[in-house]
Amino acid sequence: MRSDPPLAAELAAHLLRQRDQGAEGLLRRFFRQYPKLGKRDRARIGDLSYFVLRHLRLLGWAEDPATPLENWIEQADLTPLAQRAQTWLAEGAPPPDPALTTAQRLSLPDWLCDALLAERDEAELTALMAALQQPAPVDLRVNRLRTSPTKLQARLARDGVETTPLPGIADGLRLTARRNLRNDSAFADGLYEIQDAGSQLIAPLCGAQAGQTIIDLCAGGGGKALHLAALMGDQGKIIACDVHAHRLDRMRPRLKRAGARSVEIQPLTGGDDDPALTPWRQQADAVLVDAPCSGLGTLRRQPHLTWRLRAEEITRLAALQTQLLARAAQLVKPGGRLVYATCSLLAAENQAQARAFDAAHPDWTPLPTQDLLRHAGMTPPGLWREESVDPWLRAAPQDQSSDGFFAAVWQRSE
Template sequence: MLLRLQGRVDHLLQRALGTRKLALEKLATPTQHLLRYAAYLVLGERQSARSAAGLAGPEVAAWQWALELVSDPEKLGAPDDPLDALAAETSLPRWLAKLWSEQLGPAETRALAAALNQRAPLTVRANLLKNTRDELLATLRAEGSRVEPTRLSPWGVTFTGRTNVFALRSFKAGLFEVQDEGSQLIALACDARPGQVVVDACAGAGGKTLALASEMRNKGRLVACDRDGRRLDELRPRARRAGVHNWEARSVPESSDARLGELNERADVVLVDAPCSGLGAIRRNPDARWRLDEAEVDSFPPRQREILDRYARLVRPDGRLVYATCSINRRENEDVRSAFLAAHPDFEPAPVLPQSVGLGVGSEVQLLPHRQGTDGFYIAAMRRSR
């Protein structure tokens, strides 16, 4: 939890230390870490020094110092600069607070950050090759789990109590896969059907590949591609457990299309879940906000456009191309889609999700944790018209 609140903790420590002509970044690294942890405890507990039970040595000293420094955060005040104040309030790095404030507005940024600073729900997808969602719900409840159906995905189940899902007999039997509800909606957007040729362009460890196989009822040809063959190797035991056998793995170097040639204009569906900044999954990786910087985020769109161009060649006339990221950033999402459509007049926007999902009938959708409860995925659908 400290990583989720580090921005606010650092702001308060910097303000408090500044009154003593000290700077947090000038302190020894171990001291910084101890102070952050102690300040987090103080802010969370708002109790006296007895809350330090269990701490010892330098930790006690850090606790007492933090208690003295930040026990009254209101007195320290907010930064004068509105953007600095927003960054401190939301525990976001300044560049990210600026990006989202410009793209979403300050109020939406606050709501988004509040959701990202909470733990993500544990959501799984029913494996339709082995059971329906209703059957899975009954099985999980019989195993003692507290579960409920997801609101948007027709395949999803959310655990409402703490459960080690990997120890469940139902997991070992391949009745479900752990998958965020938003990720499930990407597979749903593909509208893959039995007997089709379907390509998962950036398959990774294969969560969406397995969802596509489930949609296809194990019938047809499913090609899982990735530049890293080792990641595809991780998919093999998962596919065996899920009972998936209509798939093939294909390691595709970024510098060569030789392994894709025979698929040109043959695929009914191509999914490009492109490498991205991961800004939409910060609640699962809270340290990512502190590791990323704006320059790294801006390095993704050129690569995303290149991958989209490359795999679009595989789509047959009247076939479907789905572009997705796990980012909340127009530069990686809407702008990449717009550039692709401008460069490819043979593609046109297509409805992205079934109307039954309840997210409208548009050709693109940005999922947001504070609105849909999913990770922050972007999904766009296009049809090859000729």
């Protein structure tokens, strides 16, 4: 069997080539080629490949300062970088060369470094990247349709899975050690969903109550629709929409496992006048737009995204986000609520979208997310800075040890 650096290099290159897919599925498919590798071997190789991807630019500069970044991104053999990464992991990385630019030091493309600095200073960006370059913990959301946090903790402990409550997050638990739970019996019984702490803050912003109608306009695999069903006690109607039918198909077994019968799946065509949405104009108590975005807040789990994105892709996503917000606003009834959320870290996808909606919709009232979460019993520490005056939610990895999330909420005038 080949040693770790060549396999880690092969895996890193594989992740870079398959730029439109999530890392978790790519890892599973990659390791099927090496059935003799044990669980610890796969974890070790996976960690080394992630280290290469997280520090790709810095490793490439240390290996050969004359080699352009693009050459390393497109390089078929990253073994030299994996070997250097293994040394750094064992002995510690050398102190950064003072000649390095901020983008080189933080291992970012130049355009992305500039974009991230648009609404934060260099010290904050350094802290953010340090957090994003760490492995993510495993967080669970207890399914209150089937159990309680206390009961689930006890059940998992009996199975040898230790957890601690997520501070200020009502139904959140965090594993004390990372492990794969896909074959766990409590998971199979629908007692919980694997959901990042930051993601668990989004659905409560809808203010969902039993008997209401909530539209999840970009439902994807259904994580937040499932959360809404639990918050509503499965009493009401949740319309889970998406233009990608295959994503909605993945939701069906999750709904069955969770015992969520209030969720209706509705495929969309993607047009502004989608006939599936016409009956719901000004009918929804709340509409959630968990918008397609760059996903940069998930870099701890998806380090290949750093090198997949291009500046023009952010422009395209921002235009789509604007369209989705306008479409969603048409569905909210008078006095209802609109929630916009991303797992992005970029102002163009977050603050700029919120400000543009404010300017275009003066009859909508921005709602303070801090008050909304407090009313929902969610009080995670360190989520809002004392000097902050804006109404938005910004979960940051360096503050909450969560993925990065942004959310804005508005209420339609009566």
